[in-house]
Amino acid sequence: MIKTTPTKKRLLLYIFFGWILLILGDRVGDLELYQGSFVATYALAITSIILLTGYSGQLSLGHGALMAVGAYTGALSIFNAGLHPVIGLIISVFVAGIFGLILGLVVARLSGPYLAGTTLALAISLPTLANQFPILGGEEGIVFDVGVAPARFGDEFSQYKWFFWISTLAALIMVWLVANLLSGRYGRTFKAMRDNPVAAQLSGINVGQLKVMAFALSSGVAGLSGGLLVMLISGVSPSAFPLSLSFAVLTGAVVTGLYSLKGVILGGLVLVAIPEIADSLVSRIGGSEGFTTTLPGFLVSALLILAVVFTPNGPGHLLKRHHHKKKV
Amino acid sequence: MSLVVSNLTIDHGAIRAINNVSFTVPQGQLAAIIGANGAGKTTLLRTLSGLKEAASGSASWNGDSILGARPEDLARSGIMHVSDGKSVIAELSVKENLALPGIWRKDKKDVALATSEVIELFPILGQRLSQSAGSLSGGERQMLAIGRALIARPKLLLLDEPSLGLAPLIVEQIFQTIKSLVKKMNLTVVLVEQNAMGALKIADEGVVLNLGSVVAVDSAEKLLNDPAVRAAYLGF
Amino acid sequence: MIRQYALPIWGFKMTQFITAVLTSLSSGAIYALMALALVLVWRSTRVINFAQAGQAVLTTYIGYTVIQRTGSYWLALLVAVVSGAILGAVIDRFFMRPIFKRIKSGPIVMIAPVVATLGLLGIIQAIIGFIWGLTNQSIEAPVSTGGFKVMGTVIAFSRYNLLVLIFVALAMLLLIILFQKTDIGLALRASAYSPEIAKLSGIKVDSVRTLGWAIAGASGGLAGMLYIPGYFLFPNAMDLLLVFGFVAAVIGGLESLFGAVVGAMILGFAINFATTYISAKLFFPTAFIVLVVVLLLKPGGLFGSKKSRSA
Numbered sequence: 001m002i003k004t005t006p007t008k009k010r011l012l013l014y015i016f017f018g019w020i021l022l023i024l025g026d027r028v029g030d031l032e033l034y035q036g037s038f039v040a041t042y043a044l045a046i047t048s049i050i051l052l053t054g055y056s057g058q059l060s061l062g063h064g065a066l067m068a069v070g071a072y073t074g075a076l077s078i079f080n081a082g083l084h085p086v087i088g089l090i091i092s093v094f095v096a097g098i099f100g101l102i103l104g105l106v107v108a109r110l111s112g113p114y115l116a117g118t119t120l121a122l123a124i125s126l127p128t129l130a131n132q133f134p135i136l137g138g139e140e141g142i143v144f145d146v147g148v149a150p151a152r153f154g155d156e157f158s159q160y161k162w163f164f165w166i167s168t169l170a171a172l173i174m175v176w177l178v179a180n181l182l183s184g185r186y187g188r189t190f191k192a193m194r195d196n197p198v199a200a201q202l203s204g205i206n207v208g209q210l211k212v213m214a215f216a217l218s219s220g221v222a223g224l225s226g227g228l229l230v231m232l233i234s235g236v237s238p239s240a241f242p243l244s245l246s247f248a249v250l251t252g253a254v255v256t257g258l259y260s261l262k263g264v265i266l267g268g269l270v271l272v273a274i275p276e277i278a279d280s281l282v283s284r285i286g287g288s289e290g291f292t293t294t295l296p297g298f299l300v301s302a303l304l305i306l307a308v309v310f311t312p313n314g315p316g317h318l319l320k321r322h323h324h325k326k327k328v
Numbered sequence: 329m330s331l332v333v334s335n336l337t338i339d340h341g342a343i344r345a346i347n348n349v350s351f352t353v354p355q356g357q358l359a360a361i362i363g364a365n366g367a368g369k370t371t372l373l374r375t376l377s378g379l380k381e382a383a384s385g386s387a388s389w390n391g392d393s394i395l396g397a398r399p400e401d402l403a404r405s406g407i408m409h410v411s412d413g414k415s416v417i418a419e420l421s422v423k424e425n426l427a428l429p430g431i432w433r434k435d436k437k438d439v440a441l442a443t444s445e446v447i448e449l450f451p452i453l454g455q456r457l458s459q460s461a462g463s464l465s466g467g468e469r470q471m472l473a474i475g476r477a478l479i480a481r482p483k484l485l486l487l488d489e490p491s492l493g494l495a496p497l498i499v500e501q502i503f504q505t506i507k508s509l510v511k512k513m514n515l516t517v518v519l520v521e522q523n524a525m526g527a528l529k530i531a532d533e534g535v536v537l538n539l540g541s542v543v544a545v546d547s548a549e550k551l552l553n554d555p556a557v558r559a560a561y562l563g564f
Numbered sequence: 565m566i567r568q569y570a571l572p573i574w575g576f577k578m579t580q581f582i583t584a585v586l587t588s589l590s591s592g593a594i595y596a597l598m599a600l601a602l603v604l605v606w607r608s609t610r611v612i613n614f615a616q617a618g619q620a621v622l623t624t625y626i627g628y629t630v631i632q633r634t635g636s637y638w639l640a641l642l643v644a645v646v647s648g649a650i651l652g653a654v655i656d657r658f659f660m661r662p663i664f665k666r667i668k669s670g671p672i673v674m675i676a677p678v679v680a681t682l683g684l685l686g687i688i689q690a691i692i693g694f695i696w697g698l699t700n701q702s703i704e705a706p707v708s709t710g711g712f713k714v715m716g717t718v719i720a721f722s723r724y725n726l727l728v729l730i731f732v733a734l735a736m737l738l739l740i741i742l743f744q745k746t747d748i749g750l751a752l753r754a755s756a757y758s759p760e761i762a763k764l765s766g767i768k769v770d771s772v773r774t775l776g777w778a779i780a781g782a783s784g785g786l787a788g789m790l791y792i793p794g795y796f797l798f799p800n801a802m803d804l805l806l807v808f809g810f811v812a813a814v815i816g817g818l819e820s821l822f823g824a825v826v827g828a829m830i831l832g833f834a835i836n837f838a839t840t841y842i843s844a845k846l847f848f849p850t851a852f853i854v855l856v857v858v859l860l861l862k863p864g865g866l867f868g869s870k871k872s873r874s875a
């Protein structure tokens with residue numbers, strides 16, 4: 001028998017999970033595939049927040065900006081430079097990561113509200129910078145086209161299934177990489193730093209360097225998520241990255257529980273499901289335009305508050321605690 | 329009229345800081361609670377003034393339980409706690425620090441009287457009124473902290489290591505002032521000190537704390553002369 | 565010949581400069597009100613109150629309704645400021661305080677307040693949408709919004725802008741008197757600097773905090789009623805103002821009311837001069853750049869406290 005280490009186990013688990021998803025993909029319609037692609041995309045963005053806030057203790061209110069960096073990079077590499085979409089997405093990760101590295105270096109000394117304010121200002125200003133450079137297409141933006149699926153997948157293979165495959169595989173690979181990283185030595189150092197920066201510093205951890213690294217990693221993940229997001233909407237423009245996107249992703253992360261990657265799919269599902277739930281509610285009970293349009297926002301916000309109050313460490317934590325109590 | 333503490337136990341999470349402590353301070357007396365660093369003195373005072381919760385036991389002042397009450401309510405009812413580390417608000421001026429109890433006290437005439445009494449007691453404060461409290465020396469800060477408490481016209485004064493970090497001459501001056509206040513203002517004082525010698529000299533009663541437990545309670549004079557206590561806790 | 569050409573150009577440059585200064589002042593003044601609202605809450609509870617954008621819009625809608633009923637802008641202004649104070653107090657007493665009671669330990673403490681106020685912002689904005697709908701409303705300014713004439717040209721600074729400046733200056737004067745000359749102000753400052761010593765001195769710190777939220781709410785209510793005329797009223801109308809107020813507050817160091825005003829003016833001048841003299845597209849990036857430059861030089865802001873506080 002092969003000895004299965006935790007890492008190997010995780011790899012097998014992810015492959016199995018991916019396989020199930022792709023099989024499921026054959027059984028459902030285009031709408032579900034499209035929604036599934038968004039779930040994967042948001043799950044990635046949430047992963048990126050968990051990496052930064054949950055593991056390194058830095059709060060970002062501007063993840064939309066980091067996603068925008070990845071999105072524009074991807075668009076330029078695919079549309080302007082004519083690279084293969086997969087290569088384009090990989091470049092997104094690296095460019096966004098480098099951007100995050102620089103940002104991390106700049107904000108390394110900031111904490112709490114100072115960091116929050118800076119990332120918030122970044123979130124509103126960076127997308128508008130696109131207007132400054134003609135190559136980025138101004139308000140109109142530029143197309144983001146990953147093309148149709150290769151012919152060998154057959155005629156039946158729809159564009160949506162192609163989106164689904166790309167986003168699901170990209171998300172699985174990325175989350176797997178991050179999970180491996182966090183379950184190892186780095187994860188422990190990150191947690192030590194988050195829980196008690198002073199003690200961590202005293203025990204020889206280079207807190208400053210680690211924070212910058214967290215920013216770079218988180219930004220790379222966010223960049224991939226941004227690339228996928230604009231793939232799904234076929235174009236990238238400043239308006240694709242409003243403040244509400246940054247907040248929504250943060251909500252997803254809080255609902256998931258900031259301290260574990262286990263629930264990121266759940267967070268993605270919630271972000272995709274809420275507008276749907278609101279829609280079906282509205283179609284049942286009706287209401288004014290003001291009511292119907294604001295209901296999703298209301299539900300997201302209410303969920304956010306409930307999550308903070310009742311499951312501050314994530315639903316997983318709650319289950320664990322109940323379990324623990326039963327045992328005692 | 330007295331402070332009665334019985335079977336009081338206080339935890340910091342998993343750490344038991346005060347273990348089953350009992351003692352009584354009759355009205356008008358000065359009790360010194362002495363013990364080494366980490367004995368639990370600060371924890372005890374913080375619980376008596378409402379800043380910290382107790383795990384079990386009771387504490388009462390004039391028959392009313394004081395556990396679980398809010399610190400601001402206890403302060404208004406005459407229990408003033410001068411916390412450790414020269415508790416003044418550095419960003420405010422000396423005058424403003426002294427004015428804090430006057431915010432809620434109804435008898436404004438008496439507030440003015442008490443303020444002038446405090447300035448008489450600590451003339452140096454009178455010269456520094458408009459200076460920021462952060463610019464005072466350690467001794468002056470301690471005087472300001474005690475002075476602020478006095479303006480509330482307290483009945484029970486809880487003092488946490490007023491001598492810490494001060495020059496011997498200043499310590500002597502502050503201890504003498506505390507002793508004179510007890511008589512003059514009919515105060516009851518709980519004085520927490522590592523400086524056991526100095527504290528017991530001015531105190532009526534002494535309580536010796538070690539690792540959260542009471543190891544001796546007696547009159548201050550007897551404690552000072554008890555060879556065992558001297559050897560183990562007074563270090564001479 | 566040359567002089568004939570030179571004069572109008574010089575005149576144009578001069579009016580352009582004067583306009584830039586005056587618009588900087590009036591936009592800085594509005595940022596300052598929002599920054600003050602945020603600093604007041606930060607000082608009293610260590611929370612950045614993102615819901616302030618929602619609170620201010622809500623009170624402005626209330627003001628809008630008053631105008632619809634009575635036609636009086638001034639009555640509406642008063643109602644908006646008073647309801648802003650009440651709303652602020654209610655939010656602190658019945659929303660923030662219970663949340664703080666629940667969440668005392670663990671890493672969530674760091675972000676719970678931010679997340680809670682963000683959630684509250686969403687809820688308030690949704691409620692506004694439920695009640696008033698999403699269509700843009702407008703509030704007419706009580707005085708002319710036509711620009712003054714300087715050297716024969718109309719500049720982008722109106723009687724209304726002047727009124728705004730005066731109101732903001734008055735509000736600040738009131739705040740200074742309140743904070744420096746009254747017992748309430750002393751209690752507010754003592755509770756902000758050292759809640760523990762304030763409590764031990766008999767000050768009801770919890771109530772004082774609620775009062776801080778009320779004053780902040782009033783400041784936000786004033787900001788809304790001054791900002792919306794000349795702009796539109798919709799549920800998200802003050803999101804950007806919140807961001808600029810926050811940036812201004814951070815530049816000023818978050819602790820200091822004076823710093824908030826200075827930060828707001830720096831921001832107002834930087835943005836208006838950058839957009840006037842370099843490019844109109846630099847509106848948002850300027851805010852970011854100014855903030856980063858200030859924080860690189862002083863990570864705690866210009867007038868921040870020396871012990872850098874994190875929360």
Ligand SMILES: Nc1ncnc2c1ncn2[C@@H]1O[C@H](COP(=O)(O)OP(=O)(O)O)[C@@H](O)[C@H]1O
Nearest residue numbers: 340343345363364365366367368369370371372
């Ligand atoms: N906030 C705290 N958290 C955890 N442990 C504490 C805290 N404050 C004090 N302790 C512990 O409680 C014990 C008593 O401390 P303290 O009351 O400060 O003693 P003293 O004032 O006599 O020096 C010590 O072991 C100390 O480490």
Ligand SMILES: [Mg+2]
Nearest residue numbers: 369370412489
């Ligand atoms: Mg102590």
